[in-house]
Amino acid sequence: MQEIRVGLLGLGTVGSGVVTIIEDHQDRLMHQIGCPVKITKVLVQNPTKERGVQLPQDILTTNASDILENKEIDIVIEVMGGVNQTREYILQALRNGKHVVTANKDLMAAYGTELLAVAKEHQCDLFYEASVAGGIPILRSIVDGLSSDRITKMMGIVNGTTNFILTKMSQEGKAYDDVLKEAQELGFAEADPTSDVEGLDAARKMTILATLGFSTNVELADVKVKGITSITEEDLAYSKNLGYTMKLIGLAKRDGDKLEVGVEPTLLPNAHPLASVQNEFNAIYVYGAAVGETMFYGPGAGSLPTATSVVSDLVAVMKNMRLGVNGNSAVSPQYPKVLKSEDEVMAKYFLRLHVRDEVGVFARITSLFSEYNASFERIIQMPLEERGTAEIVLVTHRAVLADYNKLLQKLEGLDVVKSIKASYRIEGDAR
Amino acid sequence: MQEIRVGLLGLGTVGSGVVTIIEDHQDRLMHQIGCPVKITKVLVQNPTKERGVQLPQDILTTNASDILENKEIDIVIEVMGGVNQTREYILQALRNGKHVVTANKDLMAAYGTELLAVAKEHQCDLFYEASVAGGIPILRSIVDGLSSDRITKMMGIVNGTTNFILTKMSQEGKAYDDVLKEAQELGFAEADPTSDVEGLDAARKMTILATLGFSTNVELADVKVKGITSITEEDLAYSKNLGYTMKLIGLAKRDGDKLEVGVEPTLLPNAHPLASVQNEFNAIYVYGAAVGETMFYGPGAGSLPTATSVVSDLVAVMKNMRLGVNGNSAVSPQYPKVLKSEDEVMAKYFLRLHVRDEVGVFARITSLFSEYNASFERIIQMPLEERGTAEIVLVTHRAVLADYNKLLQKLEGLDVVKSIKASYRIEGDAR
Structure with a gap:
């Protein structure tokens, strides 16, 4: 193997981070994989736009086929976002025998099962660590680290925007609207924060986590969602008085064969490991029958943290290529899905x-x-x-x-x- | 592959946990590996001793050769502890082409580099996740999850006994000797607590972590060690007053090419993620150049948590067997070791x-x-x-x-x- 060639779909914040890490860590990557990695083509909307990273002009393209139909490209990294068009691109890449790494939670929450099946069919890897919690290697920890255990409960602070808002509201006694405005000014909340503050972003991540952790096919529609927009200073003050901390918690719980998956503002005892996760940080608390309590903490978003997960996935694909064992990592859902009724929660x-x-x-x-x-x-x-x-x-x-x-x-x-x-x-x- | 046969060296608390998990999760293991796992032989000192697990009497043996020279056995799990005799056993197993999973920190801290080289030479896997922090999948997270990043700092609460003692001293204002006695009664400290309270146990774990995280060959002698025995209530009271929490911290730090590895009682700001790790829990805080702050939290010891890591390693070995790619996981140290002098710390x-x-x-x-x-x-x-x-x-x-x-x-x-x-x-x- 002389060189591994990578095509990038998208060159926004995460894409730029991926380029930076691959360039900065070429030596370390070489040592791990045994050959150089080269970014061969990058799909962008506007090739003349100013960006944080320098790439030769002839690497940029506005035509996806230059990557998806390019026989020289081994691996496609998808960091463009979006769902329908992106799904088509990834299917095309997989059908052409290209391995795929994606950071796209919306896509994986909606079409993960389909895409993983197509990947397997074509003996391709499809890795998506960055889709759930930016820089936290949580999917790996569930699939490999806890592979021998039966996970019974996952609780996640999987949205940085809402955790930032709740931390500030709680620490500074400010109202939701004021803190949201502050978060927007600091870049921790989008101009249209709906998907974050209404819990939808967290729900997508919990869909992915529950599917993997419980080895069953959980869909977005199975997740009960409630956002943080109606939380008041009074609620937070009383919570504190009672020894609780308010967090937007994604909960995925299994009792026997029955599941419950939801996202809602939840009070945690102050001593709970998740209660001290502050500001924009994310954390996933995993309870396993044998291992007991574990928690994985880190940045949930950001250019370099997310790109770290993407490039770590890329390393995994390349190691598999070297060994000739791609397409074997995905474990298909093992159990039928039975959701709890309200009588059972x-x-x-x-x-x-x-x-x-x-x-x-x-x-x-x-x-x-x-x-x-x-x-x-x-x-x-x-x-x-x-x-x-x-x-x-x-x-x-x-x-x-x-x-x-x-x-x-x-x-x-x-x-x-x-x-x-x-x-x-x-x-x-x-x- | 009809069945994978496992030999167990040792049947103490962790060994019993391994037997329990393999028996309880046979279905899940089957689904992941595609064939049954069978414990074929178990080395014990006293075959007639009462144990928490039931095994047919003819599986137990007092003769290590029944396992190490047994052509039917594919994988050896070492949970007997000790260093010299155990090293011989593991070398013998590897030379006979058997994959090895071990939970032995003393051994890996002292002979890890040698054993990993022998494993590689014989195309065998040698996994040791359980050696550092019981149920926390930290080695995997460093090797795979953060493979694309450059780790610059690791801070670990990697000894449950001392964390239990410091938590109680701090929360209840009690003296070291009183809390140690309490910990011994509760089974959180050994009758001879020296290795824990003097920081040696933590130092061995930091040796393993630093070797892996910095890709260089750190030895126990490189680790500066100071224990917790002289910490007083006054120190803890002042720490609290100043907004700090006292923890026994294993620190492994890299500035440029220079390293510093040590274990000592350390004050952390209360808001630091490690400061809220209480009682017997462990956590490892990892700082990566790209990813920033991450932390991995969980039980550092105990029969089932440790056995979870052992069996997860076993699953990894078996997946590699199925794919025919054993002996490829170990990454040999890449960098020369340069330790900081006191002038550089x-x-x-x-x-x-x-x-x-x-x-x-x-x-x-x-x-x-x-x-x-x-x-x-x-x-x-x-x-x-x-x-x-x-x-x-x-x-x-x-x-x-x-x-x-x-x-x-x-x-x-x-x-x-x-x-x-x-x-x-x-x-x-x-x-």
Whole structure:
């Protein structure tokens, strides 16, 4: 093998990072693979645009076929983003016998199973470490490091934007809108932050994680999603008082053969390893039947961290090429997917209510709780400035979600309850 | 391939865990490897001893040759511990073409380079994930997950016993001896805790980590070691006051081509990811030039966590067997080893002194500091109950270690200084 030739689809922030790392680490790559790596062609929209990296002009192309149909190219790295067009490109590359490395979570969440099957069929590698948590080698750790274990629970802080916002809100007592604006100014949130703050980005990553970790075919539609836009300073202040930290948590849980996958603002006990993950950092907490608790922490995004995962995947492909064993890494889903119903989900909840500040209110709420098999372990009640209104904050014991939802409905309809201000799941308490 | 046959050297806590996992997860292993795994022979000292796992009596043997010379056995798992005899066994296994998985840090720290070379020569795999941090897949993450990056710093809490002791001392304000006794009663410390509390166990793990992470041949003798036995409640109280957490940290650092590897009690800012690693848990913080900060957290010991890593290594060997690519994983050290001298090590320090409580003392100390190019960023001074004595606690700015050591010597000799009570390195402050 004289030289391995790589085609790059896209030359944005991650693509530039990939070029930088391949150039800077040519010696180390040589040592690991035994031959040089060369970026042969790069697909861009505008070849004359100024970029952070210098590449000879004749390497840039606006025609994808120059890469996908190029017999000289062994490996295609996809860092252009997007779904439909990109899916076509990757299929074309795989069908032409090219190995693919992608950082594209949207694509892998939607079409991962299909693409992996096509890769296998053509004895090609398709690696996607960078799609879940930027620089954290989490997919490898699940597939190889914990290969002998049965993973029963994964909890992820897999979106840096929302973690940054919640950290600032919590540390500085500021309102959501103010912190979002700050995050946008600092480049930690996009101009249109919807996909991040509504939890969709995290949901895509949890789709990929759950599919791999539970060896079953989890789809985006299976993931229940709730974002962070309605979290208030009051909720955060009470959480702190009660010894909890608010995080946007992607939860994938398996009890017996039944699964539950969701993304929602969740309260964690302060001592939980995920509670101290701050600012834009990501972390994935993995619970295995044999290994117990592990956690993987690092940057979830950024040009160089993400490119590190991409190039590490590239190294894996090249090692496989040297050994002639490409296309063997993907393990097809082993188990049928059975999702839990709301009758089977159990959790503790944090509930904040505004009620009429009068005699007997508490008794009525209490009796409603016992009607729905819910009980509470902690209560805070205090009068508000608003005349005649009291605020009640409850931490429930573990309750069945279906019951809890009915309870919320009934509380909503109770004349003494003015409004339900907030309800959050609590996870990670001592089992 | 009809069946893969495994011989086990040792059937203690980790060995029993390996048997349990292989039995419990036979289905999952089948799915990953495509054939059954069978434990064929187990070397034990006493075949009639009661154990936690049930194995047919004819599988147990007291004769190592039944495994090492057994043509039916493909893979040897070494979980018996010890160094010299064990080294002989592993060499014999490798020379007979058997792949080896070991959990033995003492052995790998002392003879890893030799054993890996022999393995390569015989096209055998030699995996040792469990040797560093029980259930944390850290070696894989360094070799594969961060393969494209240049690691510049690793900080590890790699000894569960000492982390348990320091956590309890810090949380409960108890003395070292009392907490050690408690740890022994709970099974978190051995009857003879020397190897743990003096930092030797951690030093062996750092030897393995540094060799792998820096791709150079680090030996145990290169690691500067200081244990936790002289840490006092006063030190922990001051640390807390100053916003630091005390941990026994294994540090492996690279500046340019020069290395520094050591184990010592170290103060970390409370916000550092390692600072919240509590009790018997381990974690390894890895700083890569491109990826930035990552951390890997989990159980550092225990029967099932350690066995999880062993069986995950076993799965890797078996996958390689299926593909016919054993003996290709080890990357031989790439760089010559150059260790930093004390003139090249820079750090911040925490220093606690007892001095005469009289006019002019502080000025003399200050002038000694500037004589040795050291300055301080924080000072606490308070009178002690002991008449005429004051306690001074200093946090220095970054200083050259050689200078700092000379400064300590000079302080020791100063008539106004009654004694130097403690000196600790500080790491992990904002760069």
